[in-house]
Amino acid sequence: MAETLALVDYGAGNLRSVENALRGAGAEQVAVTADPNVVRAADRIVLPGVGAFAACARALRAVPQLVEAMTERVHVGGAPFLGICVGMQLLARRGIEHGSSEGLGWIPGEVLPIEPADARIKVPHMGWNDVAPTPHADGAELIEPGEAYFLHSYHFVPDEGRDIAALTDHGGGLVAAVARDNLIGVQFHPEKSQAYGLALLARFLDWKP
DSSP states (O other): OOOOEEEOOOOOOHHHHHHHHHHTTOOOOEEEEOHHHHHHHHHHEEOOOOOOHHHHHHHHSSSSTTTHHHHHHEEEEEEEEEEOOOOOOOHHHHHHOTEEEOOOSSOOEEEOOOOSSSSSSSSSSEEEEEEEEESSSSSTTTOSSSEEEEEEEEEEESSSSGGGGHHHEESSSSEEEEEEETEESSSSSSSGSSSHHHHHHHHHHHHOO
């Protein structure tokens, strides 16, 4: 039986592009859903996100029992989880975009403004950039060296270096991916990263943490 993947729909994600990319990477059953019962039954969970941290955090919590269902399925049931862009940032304890907002707190850290040391470096960080994996115990096989498409003005700063799975450079090092146990999050957009992004999604679909 094909696995079911829950692509979480909370009104703050580039859903159709992500869904198409997942299907292109080999996902057979993708449920675009905000139904907690569907999330609880899913074999894998993907949390997309575009826009501001505060708006995404509010939208996610506005869906009754959705955060509880994700937490139960991921932390108790052990389902592999992928966060994309702001979906990755929401793993943090808090973000300060448009005021301080509480994240999921699944990977301790904060989401802070990108502040390049060189004033000539433009923010947002937008376009293609290198992804450089770091030595990592969790999810290391998912992140490979390459180039991916980024679009963000804020970045995830984990409390612990062990949670950093990949880095990129934009006037200084920025976290490109985080991982812990059965969680992985990427700052870049796999659905916009052509062959590199599809290969990453295919590895996620096969991942057995």
